[in-house]
Amino acid sequence: MPREWKILLVDDQDYTRQLLRNLLMSVAPEPKLVQRRYSFLQASTAAQATYAFNLYRPDLVFLDIDLPDGNGLELLHQLKEHRKDCFIVMVSGVSTLDNVKSAISEGAASFIVKPFNGDKIFAVMQLFDKFIEEQSLAKKML
């Protein structure tokens, strides 16, 4: 049985997490993407996200910048310190270049500007496929 890939969704609004989950489920069967089985974990605060991240070791994280108990960019820094190889996508309603630059410099793989749509999620999943392929190649080289 193929392995299950874990996706952690971090956003304080329940309906936003559900929307993101539905979008991911809808985009995942696209033939241009590598076909994988996904399971979802959800967190509405930075504290919950840290807990879930350490306990379940997700492969992919969608992390909102505005969280009720902290800044998503600071959390990104902490998560990347724990696991450099985790693929983390920052999410924000505000796409200032400062936000984008900070996210990149802290190690975010991508940056999604709300509102969500299928095209944005598809682009991120293509990038995720590429990242996994590069990781697997790197492991073979060792």
Place this chain on the structure above:
Amino acid sequence: MTTALQILIAEDDVLLAQLMMLQLQQQGFQVEWVADGERAVTEALSYRYDVVLLDWQMPGLDGLQAAAMLRQLGYSRCLLLLSADKVESPLLDACLLKPFVLSDLLAVIGEHRVQHHSYSVSAELKQQFIAALAGLQRQLQQACLAGDEATIRTIVHQLKGSAASFGAAAISAEADRLQLCWQHQPIQQSQLLLLSDLIDLELNSAT
């Protein structure tokens, strides 16, 4: 029905930008213009544009740097560079030489039809959003009565980010307009009337 191709032009030369906009609009394209690479990156990330045309030499972030940042983030749409010299780069779909010739751009655009990934929100999820929207409307009214600016800003920010995802694009657009307005001016509660009406409209249409 086909939708007009949306093109973003990033060009610091105002006259050239106006000329390109005019020519492209005459071809039936929807065109927006920004004057620097930084705005080009943040605008492109909205994924509203099928094609982004970047001038190479721009103040701040130049066209190639903007393309590099977008590609690093997985941006998958067509990126074109406008330059006086030919530039070969894997970041780009094509490089167009200056002076700008409309037929060159049309030839490249013809090869880059974007495949959109459409998605419809389930009725159950939409209902969840409507319930949350009703709650936000109540909180907004309470915050206005209390003169609580911080809460007003937070709610408007939430609406901007979420409403369009659920098909309420007008609410997102108005929230975006208010946020921009309040960057340099204090909040005036009368400015919230339109937003409040749009929320009522959305809530009424859902019942």
